[in-house]
Amino acid sequence: xxxxxxxxxxxxxxxxxxxxxxxxxxxxxxxxxxxxxxxxxxxxxxxxxxxxxxxxxxxxxxxxxxxxxxxxxxxxxxxxxxxxxxxxxxxxxxxxxxxxxxxxxxxxxxxxxxxxxxxxxxxxxxxxxxxxxxxxxxxxxxxxxxxxxxxxxxxxxxxxxxxxxxxxxxxxxxxxxxxxxxxxxxxxxxxxxxxxxxxxxxxxxxxxxxxxxxxxxxxxxxxxxxxxxxx
Numbered sequence: 347x348x349x350x351x352x353x354x355x356x357x358x359x360x361x362x363x364x365x366x367x368x369x370x371x372x373x374x375x376x377x378x379x380x381x382x383x384x385x386x387x388x389x390x391x392x393x394x395x396x397x398x399x400x401x402x403x404x405x406x407x408x409x410x411x412x413x414x415x416x417x418x419x420x421x422x423x424x425x426x427x428x429x430x431x432x433x434x435x436x437x438x439x440x441x442x443x444x445x446x447x448x449x450x451x452x453x454x455x456x457x458x459x460x461x462x463x464x465x466x467x468x469x470x471x472x473x474x475x476x477x478x479x480x481x482x483x484x485x486x487x488x489x490x491x492x493x494x495x496x497x498x499x500x501x502x503x504x505x506x507x508x509x510x511x512x513x514x515x516x517x518x519x520x521x522x523x524x525x526x527x528x529x530x531x532x533x534x535x536x537x538x539x540x541x542x543x544x545x546x547x548x549x550x551x552x553x554x555x556x557x558x559x560x561x562x563x564x565x566x567x568x569x570x571x572x573x574x575x576x577x
Contacts, residue, residue: 356524357412357502360404367410370507370522370531371418372576378418380432382408399436400452412524416494416502417452423490453502493518506534509573519569533570536562540570547571 362370368378381399399421403411410418424435442448495504506518521534531540538560546556553567 356529358403359411359524360402360407360409361412361524361529362410362415364402364408364410367415367418370415371422372508373418373422379408381418381421382410382414385432396432397436399432399439412505412522412529413453413502415522416505417450419494419505419507420452420487420490423487507531507573509569509576519566520573531573533562533566535566536560538562538570540574543567543570544574 364378364382365375368375371378380396382402384396384398400410400414400417402408403414421435425432439451442451448454493506493508494502495506497503503523505522507520507522509517509520519534520531520540522529522531526532526537527539532538533540533543543556543560547553547567553564553571557564557567
């Protein structure tokens, strides 16, 4: 039985429909659905469904929480940066939870510490990942974890999603904060929802005029547009 919404903290409340969350972390909706729901596969022995890698805040309608979005952001690093197979990741996460006593690995401070050095070392042994592969994985994971802001309790607090990943990997113009703007992406510098700015541009207004109305720069408006287009 799931806890009622009223008892959940903001980071754990269902807030993001699956397709919307997929846009924010820049993965295909079908990919995120497989991570959240599992995936059916057929063989001579019949049809079986793999276990989810992320437990949705609302398991009936698959609506995700902010914490789920962070999990998807981190899982994207493990999955897409090096093309690691889902069964390998599932095996490694299970190992971390059952053998290393790391609960909810994708949100854990253990993964944050030194880019999950212990986890990556054990992960490499588990799936025969070479030393060079472990170093590459650590580097990619560090880039993703730098975009998660952690609170005093070592829990995810804010997420700075990638916008133009290949050009400026360390830029953090956009932020998702469950306590601001209903958890929708906003300009980190001004707290204005990116969607509002983009809607005005789509309505035919110039970036200069929109920027003047909000007291922000034209570059800020373009950041919002780039992010929404990338998502």
